[in-house]
Amino acid sequence: DCNGKVDDGLTDCEGCQPPGKREICFGTGTSKQAGVGICKSGLRTCLGDGEWGACENAVGPEKEICNGFDDDCNGKVDDGLKDCEGCQPPGKRDICFGKGSAKQAGVGICKSGFRVCLSNGEWGSCEGHIDPKDKETCNGLDDNCDGQVDEGLTDCNGCQPPGAQQNCFAGTPTQQGVGICKAGSQICQADGTWSTCEGAINPKSAEECNGLDDDCNGKVDDGLTNCNGCQPPGLRQTCFDGTSSQQNVGICKAGSQICQA
Known part of the structure; x- marks a missing residue:
């Protein structure tokens, strides 16, 4: 009506002008959810018939699932869910304890291991861990990781x-x-x-x-009695067939003898 105002006095004008105009859109989400969790805004273009084209590249809120993401874009990850065993992102490493617990790791024979997040969002097997044994054995070790060695056993x-x-x-x-x-x-x-x-x-x-x-x-x-032998072999001793008073008198002198093997 050439009064300097566009569509004044009208409501529910869904069309757009001019053709080619672009604006931010939010798909199934709202402007407050854009940039929160998985949600992000997109763009839509005004078409030649005065209608808006589809909102492209927008990601709206979804039902929350166990995936390590804020799917419903409320600022909370996996909220309201229990027993989320999945993992994100692939390649992430985490400490694991096998059959043992975190308190037993480093006690006795027990030690923690590592697991890796797989591409399907599941944790791989726990590698490198040592679990507590069900029974203690006589080996000088704490097999059940309770801080005691060979307890309850005898004759080890x-x-x-x-x-x-x-x-x-x-x-x-x-x-x-x-x-x-x-x-x-x-x-x-x-x-x-x-x-x-x-x-x-x-x-x-x-x-x-x-x-x-x-x-x-x-x-x-x-x-x-009557041990007449000699020991050890090679032992040498003085010998003399005369009396002690005759030894070293005149031609008399002592000799020596060796203990034979």
Whole structure:
């Protein structure tokens, strides 16, 4: 009506002018939701017939699902949902505990592992973790990760860790290092058992005429008579067939003899 006002006094004018004009649009969302969560605005173009074209590239709110996103554009992620086991984005790494719990990680044999978010939004398997065992075993370790080693078990004769060494001796502590007796050593094997004792010399059941303390009681050849032999081989002693008063008188002098093997 050429009064300087466009469409004045009219309502519900859905058309547009001029053709080619572009404006922001929000699809199924609102201007307040644009830029929140997954929602974003788009653009629409005024067509030649005075109607607006479709709103392009706009993303409107959707029903919330377990995906790590704010689908309904209310500023909250996965709100109102429970047991969301999915993950986002693909490649994300997360600590995992297998059958154990976060409190058990680092206790006893237990340790945490890692899992990776797959392209389908599911977590991959937990890698590198060590779970608590159902039962404690005799191995010098805390198998059930409760902070106690071999608890509730008796007669744990195994050994840990593999490669550990200890002294071994079949006699009594008072015999060790006395006479012929000496301790040997044994090594803890991978199966948790001790190897055979190597290098030990244990007491003999009976003393022998050999100039040694065979039963390791601190006495040599005790309880034996007529031990005329000599020990050890190679031992040298003075010998003289005359009397002590004749030795070194005139032509007389002592000689020597060697204990033979």
